[in-house]
Protein backbone atom coordinates (compact mmCIF):
# COMPACT_ATOMS: atom_id res chain seq x y z
CA UNK A 497 0.00 0.00 0.00
CA UNK A 498 1.37 3.38 -0.93
CA UNK A 499 1.91 6.05 1.65
CA UNK A 500 -0.83 8.12 0.12
CA UNK A 501 -3.52 5.46 0.38
CA UNK A 502 -2.46 4.58 3.91
CA UNK A 503 -2.82 8.25 4.70
CA UNK A 504 -6.36 8.40 3.33
CA UNK A 505 -7.45 5.42 5.39
CA UNK A 506 -5.83 6.86 8.46
CA UNK A 507 -7.63 10.13 7.76
CA UNK A 508 -11.00 8.38 7.52
CA UNK A 509 -10.50 6.81 10.89
CA UNK A 510 -9.08 9.80 12.56
CA UNK A 511 -12.05 11.87 13.57
CA UNK A 512 -13.23 8.98 15.64
CA UNK A 513 -9.96 8.66 17.55
CA UNK A 514 -9.76 12.36 18.27
CA UNK A 515 -13.32 12.44 19.56
CA UNK A 516 -12.74 9.27 21.58
CA UNK A 517 -9.67 10.84 23.06
CA UNK A 518 -11.62 13.89 24.20
CA UNK A 519 -14.50 11.85 25.59
CA UNK A 520 -12.10 9.76 27.63
CA UNK A 521 -9.96 12.62 28.79
CA UNK A 522 -11.51 12.64 32.24
CA UNK A 523 -10.27 9.12 32.87
CA UNK A 524 -6.87 9.89 31.41
CA UNK A 525 -6.38 13.02 33.49
CA UNK A 526 -6.61 11.08 36.74
CA UNK A 527 -4.25 8.37 35.48
CA UNK A 528 -1.10 7.80 37.52
CA UNK A 529 1.84 9.57 35.88
CA UNK A 530 5.04 11.48 36.52
CA UNK A 531 4.73 15.05 37.78
CA UNK A 532 8.05 16.63 36.87
CA UNK A 533 10.41 16.53 33.90
CA UNK A 534 12.90 14.53 35.95
CA UNK A 535 10.27 11.95 36.93
CA UNK A 536 9.09 11.80 33.33
CA UNK A 537 12.60 11.00 32.06
CA UNK A 538 12.96 8.19 34.59
CA UNK A 539 9.44 6.87 34.02
CA UNK A 540 9.66 6.76 30.22
CA UNK A 541 13.18 5.32 30.19
CA UNK A 542 11.60 1.89 30.68
CA UNK A 543 10.46 0.91 27.13
CA UNK A 544 7.61 -1.32 28.35
CA UNK A 545 6.26 1.33 30.66
CA UNK A 546 6.52 4.04 27.98
CA UNK A 547 4.73 1.72 25.55
CA UNK A 548 1.88 0.89 27.95
CA UNK A 549 1.51 4.55 28.80
CA UNK A 550 1.33 5.73 25.18
CA UNK A 551 -1.03 2.88 24.31
CA UNK A 552 -3.63 4.24 26.69
CA UNK A 553 -3.63 7.55 24.80
CA UNK A 554 -3.59 5.94 21.38
CA UNK A 555 -6.61 3.80 22.16
CA UNK A 556 -8.30 5.47 25.13
CA UNK A 557 -11.11 2.91 25.40
CA UNK A 558 -8.56 0.10 25.65
CA UNK A 559 -9.66 -1.50 22.39
CA UNK A 560 -6.70 -1.69 20.02
CA UNK A 561 -7.82 -1.31 16.41
CA UNK A 562 -5.81 -1.42 13.20
CA UNK A 563 -5.20 2.16 11.96
CA UNK A 564 -5.50 0.95 8.36
CA UNK A 565 -8.83 -0.91 8.46
CA UNK A 566 -10.25 -0.02 11.86
CA UNK A 567 -10.77 -3.70 12.76
CA UNK A 568 -9.77 -5.26 16.07
CA UNK A 569 -8.85 -8.70 14.74
CA UNK A 570 -5.15 -9.00 15.38
CA UNK A 571 -2.44 -10.72 17.33
CA UNK A 572 0.20 -8.98 19.39
CA UNK A 573 3.91 -9.68 18.92
CA UNK A 574 5.07 -8.89 22.43
CA UNK A 575 8.80 -8.99 21.80
CA UNK A 576 8.57 -6.42 19.02
CA UNK A 577 5.61 -4.47 20.43
CA UNK A 578 3.77 -4.86 17.11
CA UNK A 579 0.32 -6.05 16.16
CA UNK A 580 -0.46 -8.19 13.15
CA UNK A 581 -3.80 -7.35 11.56
CA UNK A 582 -5.66 -10.42 10.22
CA UNK A 583 -7.69 -8.22 7.88
CA UNK A 584 -4.85 -6.29 6.23
CA UNK A 585 -2.32 -9.10 6.71
CA UNK A 586 0.12 -6.45 7.82
CA UNK A 587 1.80 -5.35 10.98
CA UNK A 588 1.10 -2.09 12.68
CA UNK A 589 2.82 -0.30 15.52
CA UNK A 590 1.63 2.10 18.16
CA UNK A 591 3.21 4.90 16.16
CA UNK A 592 1.27 4.23 12.94
CA UNK A 593 -1.27 6.97 12.28
CA UNK A 594 0.15 9.26 14.97
CA UNK A 595 2.63 12.12 14.94
CA UNK A 596 5.27 9.52 15.93
CA UNK A 597 4.81 7.57 12.68
CA UNK A 598 7.88 6.26 10.81
CA UNK A 599 10.21 7.59 13.45
CA UNK A 600 13.20 5.57 14.56
CA UNK A 601 13.37 7.51 17.80
CA UNK A 602 12.17 5.71 20.91
CA UNK A 603 9.07 6.67 22.84
CA UNK A 604 11.32 7.73 25.73
CA UNK A 605 12.72 10.53 23.57
CA UNK A 606 9.37 11.45 22.03
CA UNK A 607 7.66 11.74 25.36
CA UNK A 608 10.45 13.63 27.07
CA UNK A 609 10.51 16.08 24.14
CA UNK A 610 6.75 16.46 24.35
CA UNK A 611 6.88 17.09 28.09
CA UNK A 612 9.36 19.91 27.53
CA UNK A 613 7.42 21.46 24.67
CA UNK A 614 4.07 21.64 26.45
CA UNK A 615 5.53 22.86 29.72
CA UNK A 616 8.29 25.33 28.86
CA UNK A 617 6.60 28.70 28.77
CA UNK A 618 8.89 30.12 26.10
CA UNK A 619 9.11 26.95 24.06
CA UNK A 620 12.11 24.73 23.43
CA UNK A 621 14.52 25.15 20.54
CA UNK A 622 15.70 22.29 18.38
CA UNK A 623 19.29 22.92 19.52
CA UNK A 624 18.32 22.66 23.16
CA UNK A 625 16.23 19.54 22.58
CA UNK A 626 18.98 17.92 20.49
CA UNK A 627 21.44 18.39 23.35
CA UNK A 628 19.00 17.16 25.99
CA UNK A 629 17.99 14.01 24.11
CA UNK A 630 21.32 13.29 22.45
CA UNK A 631 19.92 13.41 18.92
CA UNK A 632 20.79 15.53 15.89
CA UNK A 633 19.37 19.01 15.55
CA UNK A 634 17.59 17.99 12.35
CA UNK A 635 15.87 15.09 14.16
CA UNK A 636 14.94 17.40 17.02
CA UNK A 637 13.54 20.01 14.61
CA UNK A 638 11.42 17.41 12.87
CA UNK A 639 10.23 16.02 16.21
CA UNK A 640 9.20 19.46 17.42
CA UNK A 641 7.29 20.26 14.24
CA UNK A 642 5.37 16.99 14.53
CA UNK A 643 4.62 17.59 18.17
CA UNK A 644 3.32 21.06 17.29
CA UNK A 645 0.92 19.34 14.91
CA UNK A 646 -0.38 17.29 17.85
CA UNK A 647 -0.98 20.54 19.72
CA UNK A 648 -3.00 22.03 16.87
CA UNK A 649 -6.54 22.86 17.92
CA UNK A 650 -9.21 22.65 15.22
CA UNK A 651 -11.70 24.37 17.55
CA UNK A 652 -14.27 21.87 16.30
CA UNK A 653 -15.56 24.46 13.83
CA UNK A 654 -17.07 26.49 16.66
CA UNK A 655 -17.14 30.27 16.80
CA UNK A 656 -16.05 32.24 19.83
CA UNK A 657 -18.63 34.18 21.79
CA UNK A 658 -21.19 31.62 22.81
CA UNK A 659 -22.98 33.33 25.70
CA UNK A 660 -25.06 36.53 25.87
CA UNK A 661 -22.38 38.34 27.92
CA UNK A 662 -19.37 37.08 26.03
CA UNK A 663 -16.64 39.51 25.05
CA UNK A 664 -14.04 38.96 22.35
CA UNK A 665 -10.88 40.98 21.77
CA UNK A 666 -9.64 41.17 18.20
CA UNK A 667 -6.22 42.51 17.36
CA UNK A 668 -3.54 42.08 14.74
CA UNK A 669 0.21 42.05 14.96
CA UNK A 670 3.21 41.90 12.65
CA UNK A 671 5.65 39.08 13.12
CA UNK A 672 9.01 38.76 11.45
CA UNK A 673 11.12 41.45 9.98
CA UNK A 674 14.56 39.99 9.72
CA UNK A 675 14.80 40.43 5.98
CA UNK A 676 17.95 42.45 6.30
CA UNK A 677 19.76 39.35 7.49
CA UNK A 678 18.51 37.25 4.63
CA UNK A 679 20.02 36.24 1.35
CA UNK A 680 18.63 38.13 -1.60
CA UNK A 681 16.89 35.14 -3.22
CA UNK A 682 14.99 34.47 -0.01
CA UNK A 683 14.04 38.09 0.42
CA UNK A 684 12.79 38.16 -3.16
CA UNK A 685 10.58 35.15 -2.48
CA UNK A 686 8.58 37.14 0.03
CA UNK A 687 6.39 39.45 -1.94
CA UNK A 688 2.80 40.54 -1.98
CA UNK A 689 2.17 41.63 1.59
CA UNK A 690 1.97 45.15 2.95
CA UNK A 691 5.20 44.75 4.77
CA UNK A 692 7.26 42.42 2.64
CA UNK A 693 9.17 40.61 5.31
CA UNK A 694 6.51 40.45 7.97
CA UNK A 695 3.53 38.19 8.49
CA UNK A 696 0.25 39.62 9.74
CA UNK A 697 -1.35 37.56 12.47
CA UNK A 698 -4.92 38.21 13.55
CA UNK A 699 -5.83 37.09 17.04
CA UNK A 700 -9.19 36.44 18.69
CA UNK A 701 -9.40 36.23 22.44
CA UNK A 702 -12.55 35.38 24.31
CA UNK A 703 -12.44 36.78 27.83
CA UNK A 704 -12.21 33.86 30.20
CA UNK A 705 -11.85 31.54 27.21
CA UNK A 706 -9.46 30.64 24.48
CA UNK A 707 -7.27 32.47 22.05
CA UNK A 708 -7.02 31.56 18.38
CA UNK A 709 -4.96 33.03 15.57
CA UNK A 710 -4.95 33.27 11.80
CA UNK A 711 -2.23 34.36 9.42
CA UNK A 712 -3.31 36.76 6.69
CA UNK A 713 -1.43 38.42 3.88
CA UNK A 714 -2.76 41.91 4.49
CA UNK A 715 -4.67 43.61 7.26
CA UNK A 716 -7.22 45.02 4.87
CA UNK A 717 -10.95 45.07 5.54
CA UNK A 718 -11.49 42.41 2.87
CA UNK A 719 -9.11 40.02 4.67
CA UNK A 720 -10.08 40.79 8.21
CA UNK A 721 -13.84 41.04 8.26
CA UNK A 722 -14.72 37.66 6.71
CA UNK A 723 -12.29 36.11 9.18
CA UNK A 724 -13.95 37.83 12.12
CA UNK A 725 -17.39 36.70 10.97
CA UNK A 726 -16.14 33.14 10.60
CA UNK A 727 -14.63 33.11 14.08
CA UNK A 728 -16.95 35.14 16.29
CA UNK A 729 -20.70 34.67 16.80
CA UNK A 730 -22.84 37.59 15.68
CA UNK A 731 -24.11 39.72 18.56
CA UNK A 732 -20.96 39.29 20.64
CA UNK A 733 -19.24 42.29 22.25
CA UNK A 734 -16.16 42.92 20.12
CA UNK A 735 -13.21 45.07 21.23
CA UNK A 736 -10.68 46.31 18.69
CA UNK A 737 -8.29 49.17 18.15
CA UNK A 738 -9.12 51.96 15.73
CA UNK A 739 -7.74 50.34 12.58
CA UNK A 740 -9.95 51.25 9.61
CA UNK A 741 -10.31 47.59 8.63
CA UNK A 742 -12.66 47.12 11.58
CA UNK A 743 -15.13 49.79 10.43
CA UNK A 744 -18.56 48.37 9.69
CA UNK A 745 -18.50 45.54 12.20
CA UNK A 746 -21.16 47.22 14.34
CA UNK A 747 -23.76 45.91 11.92
CA UNK A 748 -23.24 42.43 13.34
CA UNK A 749 -21.50 42.99 16.67
CA UNK A 750 -21.55 45.17 19.74
CA UNK A 751 -18.36 46.73 18.46
CA UNK A 752 -16.38 49.01 20.78
CA UNK A 753 -13.19 50.74 19.64
CA UNK A 754 -10.25 51.71 21.80
CA UNK A 755 -8.12 54.36 20.14
CA UNK A 756 -4.57 53.65 21.24
CA UNK A 757 -3.54 57.21 20.37
CA UNK A 758 -5.83 58.34 23.18
CA UNK A 759 -6.09 55.56 25.76
CA UNK A 760 -5.45 51.85 26.31
CA UNK A 761 -8.31 50.96 28.62
CA UNK A 762 -11.86 52.30 28.84
CA UNK A 763 -13.77 50.17 31.34
CA UNK A 764 -14.04 46.74 29.82
CA UNK A 765 -12.99 48.00 26.41
CA UNK A 766 -9.36 47.01 25.76
CA UNK A 767 -7.25 44.45 23.94
CA UNK A 768 -4.78 43.83 26.77
CA UNK A 769 -5.39 40.09 27.11
CA UNK A 770 -4.42 39.66 23.51
CA UNK A 771 -1.45 42.00 23.94
CA UNK A 772 -0.22 39.66 26.70
CA UNK A 773 -0.48 36.75 24.31
CA UNK A 774 1.42 38.62 21.57
CA UNK A 775 4.22 39.39 23.99
CA UNK A 776 4.53 35.67 24.88
CA UNK A 777 4.57 34.77 21.18
CA UNK A 778 7.26 37.32 20.45
CA UNK A 779 9.36 36.32 23.41
CA UNK A 780 9.35 32.70 22.20
CA UNK A 781 9.93 33.61 18.56
CA UNK A 782 12.71 36.09 19.18
CA UNK A 783 14.27 34.58 22.28
CA UNK A 784 13.98 30.82 21.93
CA UNK A 785 13.53 30.27 18.23
CA UNK A 786 15.55 33.27 17.09
CA UNK A 787 13.94 33.43 13.68
CA UNK A 788 11.05 31.53 12.16
CA UNK A 789 10.05 31.57 8.53
CA UNK A 790 6.53 32.79 7.83
CA UNK A 791 6.05 29.44 6.14
CA UNK A 792 6.26 27.62 9.49
CA UNK A 793 4.91 30.40 11.66
CA UNK A 794 1.46 28.89 12.22
CA UNK A 795 3.02 25.83 13.88
CA UNK A 796 4.73 28.03 16.47
CA UNK A 797 1.43 29.82 16.99
CA UNK A 798 -0.28 26.44 17.53
CA UNK A 799 2.29 25.63 20.18
CA UNK A 800 1.92 28.96 21.96
CA UNK A 801 -1.88 28.81 21.81
CA UNK A 802 -1.88 25.34 23.36
CA UNK A 803 0.22 26.46 26.31
CA UNK A 804 -1.71 29.71 26.71
CA UNK A 805 -5.15 28.11 26.49
CA UNK A 806 -4.19 25.43 28.98
CA UNK A 807 -2.16 27.52 31.39
CA UNK A 808 -4.76 27.78 34.14
CA UNK A 809 -6.15 25.03 36.38
CA UNK A 810 -3.72 22.54 34.92
CA UNK A 811 -0.37 21.23 36.14
CA UNK A 812 2.54 20.04 33.98
CA UNK A 813 1.42 16.44 34.14
CA UNK A 814 -2.15 17.23 33.07
CA UNK A 815 -0.96 19.48 30.26
CA UNK A 816 1.26 16.67 29.01
CA UNK A 817 -1.62 14.20 29.12
CA UNK A 818 -3.84 16.59 27.21
CA UNK A 819 -1.15 16.84 24.53
CA UNK A 820 -0.75 13.06 24.48
CA UNK A 821 -4.49 12.66 23.93
CA UNK A 822 -4.03 14.49 20.62
CA UNK A 823 -1.27 12.38 19.05
CA UNK A 824 -3.59 10.08 17.12
CA UNK A 825 -4.93 10.67 13.64
CA UNK A 826 -2.19 13.07 12.73
CA UNK A 827 0.98 12.54 10.79
CA UNK A 828 3.46 14.74 9.08
CA UNK A 829 6.15 13.59 6.71
CA UNK A 830 9.41 15.34 6.17
CA UNK A 831 8.34 16.12 2.59
CA UNK A 832 5.12 17.72 3.78
CA UNK A 833 6.99 19.66 6.38
CA UNK A 834 9.58 21.08 4.06
CA UNK A 835 7.46 21.23 0.92
CA UNK A 836 3.96 22.47 0.39
CA UNK A 837 1.73 23.52 3.20
CA UNK A 838 -1.59 21.86 3.88
CA UNK A 839 -2.77 23.67 6.95
CA UNK A 840 -6.47 24.47 6.82
CA UNK A 841 -5.77 27.64 8.74
CA UNK A 842 -3.31 28.95 6.23
CA UNK A 843 -4.59 31.83 4.14
CA UNK A 844 -5.36 30.10 0.81
CA UNK A 845 -4.80 33.32 -1.11
CA UNK A 846 -1.55 33.86 0.73
CA UNK A 847 1.82 34.33 -0.81
CA UNK A 848 3.55 31.96 1.60
CA UNK A 849 2.29 29.01 -0.44
CA UNK A 850 4.63 29.90 -3.22
CA UNK A 851 7.62 30.15 -0.97
CA UNK A 852 10.49 27.79 -1.61
CA UNK A 853 11.81 25.20 0.75
CA UNK A 854 13.57 26.95 3.58
CA UNK A 855 15.17 26.56 6.92
CA UNK A 856 13.32 27.58 9.97
CA UNK A 857 15.52 28.41 12.90
CA UNK A 858 19.03 29.77 12.86
CA UNK A 859 21.52 27.39 14.31
CA UNK A 860 24.00 28.73 16.75
Ligand SMILES: [Zn+2]
Pocket residue numbers: 562563564565566567581582583584585
Ligand atom coordinates in the same frame (compact mmCIF):
# COMPACT_ATOMS: atom_id res chain seq x y z
ZN1 LIG B 1 -6.05 -3.83 9.32
